Amino acid sequence: MKKTLICIFILSLFFNASFASRISQDLEFSNLRIRLMPAVVLNTAGFMEIRNKSSKDYYLVKIESQLAASNELHTHITEDGMMKMREVSEIKISANSTTSLKPGSFHMMFMKLKKKLVENESEAVTLVFRSGEKITLDIPIKKI
Amino acid sequence: MKKHLLIGFFVGLCVFFVGLGIMTFLNQSHQEYSIGGEFKAMSPKGEVALSDFHEKITMIFFGFTYCPDICPTTLSTMNKAIKRLPEEKRDQVQVLFMTLDPKRDTLDKLKEYTGFFNPQFLGLRIADELKLNAVLKQYAVTYKSFVPEGKSAEEYTLDHSTQSYLIGKDGKIREVIHHGSSPQHIAKLLERYL
Numbered sequence: 017m018k019k020t021l022i023c024i025f026i027l028s029l030f031f032n033a034s035f036a037s038r039i040s041q042d043l044e045f046s047n048l049r050i051r052l053m054p055a056v057v058l059n060t061a062g063f064m065e066i067r068n069k070s071s072k073d074y075y076l077v078k079i080e081s082q083l084a085a086s087n088e089l090h091t092h093i094t095e096d097g098m099m100k101m102r103e104v105s106e107i108k109i110s111a112n113s114t115t116s117l118k119p120g121s122f123h124m125m126f127m128k129l130k131k132k133l134v135e136n137e138s139e140a141v142t143l144v145f146r147s148g149e150k151i152t153l154d155i156p157i158k159k160i
Numbered sequence: 161m162k163k164h165l166l167i168g169f170f171v172g173l174c175v176f177f178v179g180l181g182i183m184t185f186l187n188q189s190h191q192e193y194s195i196g197g198e199f200k201a202m203s204p205k206g207e208v209a210l211s212d213f214h215e216k217i218t219m220i221f222f223g224f225t226y227c228p229d230i231c232p233t234t235l236s237t238m239n240k241a242i243k244r245l246p247e248e249k250r251d252q253v254q255v256l257f258m259t260l261d262p263k264r265d266t267l268d269k270l271k272e273y274t275g276f277f278n279p280q281f282l283g284l285r286i287a288d289e290l291k292l293n294a295v296l297k298q299y300a301v302t303y304k305s306f307v308p309e310g311k312s313a314e315e316y317t318l319d320h321s322t323q324s325y326l327i328g329k330d331g332k333i334r335e336v337i338h339h340g341s342s343p344q345h346i347a348k349l350l351e352r353y354l
Contacts, residue, residue: 051228051229051232053228053232053276054225054272054273054275054276055272056225056269056272056273057225057226057228057273058226059226059228060228061228061229092229092230095319096302097302097321098302098303098304098319098320098321098322099230099319099320099321099322099339100306100319101228101229101230101317101319102308103308103309119229119230119233120229120230120233120339120340123229125228127228159236160232160233160236
């Protein structure tokens with residue numbers, strides 16, 4: 017029994033590693049930044065460009081971090097002459113193209129910040145994809 | 161025949177340049193807006209009126225400090241636009257940020273928030289809802305409170321219009337600056353009125 021559990025554990029490690037390596041082969045992350053905000057504001061946004069070099073679509077469904085109590089994926093829609101920020105359940109990273117998480121569009125939202133934002137320090141953010149694949153990125157905090 | 165063609169071509173060229181001249185003139189001439197006007201609000205420096213800034217070009221934006229994307233992008237872009245101006249002209253521009261969320265945005269909070277982008281930027285607050293709404297109507301600003309699913313009533317956010325206004329020394333709106341305008345574009349507009 018013990019041996020079986022150890023085997024499962026090792027196998028799961030192996031699968032996780034292969035997932036991560038596949039993502040790092042298929043997806044290229046650039047222009048990563050978390051917006052530095054004044055200390056009185058307890059939320060911020062994060063942006064990046066994701067280049068999908070593969071012929072397979074990826075779907076970003078969740079982000080995780082120690083930066084905030086609530087980590088969400090958001091977009092902006094324009095309706096009735098107003099900009100409305102709304103949570104989205106996923107962001108499609110289409111095959112053979114670049115998807116931008118940028119101001120006024122799709123972005124990562126960090127709400128109820130648990131830490132003080134310090135310019136040029138980095139925060140580990142884990143991106144979770146629909147397939148269960150994950151990748152953790154160090155994202156610098158920048159004045160945008 | 162050849163002569164006629166040449167004359168026709170010449171006349172066409174003249175019409176084209178006259179047209180171009182008229183269009184350039186129209187583009188440069190000041191536009192008139194029926195919105196805007198005088199108002200009074202509290203600021204971290206005490207009560208101010210729009211007319212207090214009559215010696216400057218004013219840019220005004222309506223937002224809230226909890227806004228994590230649109231408002232900081234707008235204020236940061238305005239700061240970058242001002243930095244593009246010659247140093248001696250920079251203090252001739254006053255940026256005003258009026259909160260749509262006086263319930264959460266205290267004057268202290270506004271001071272720290274606007275100061276983060278540029279120490280010269282001034283936060284404005286009208287606590288009385290009726291008075292605030294009157295000014296917002298005056299400036300064609302719309303907003304609506306929204307509580308995201310699964311969040312408490314205190315965690316509301318605001319949907320809001322995103323335009324800013326460039327106000328001339330006469331207190332009249334001269335330009336509507338749309339969200340997403342580049343610092344270069346805003347700097348060019350400012351130069352036009354400085």
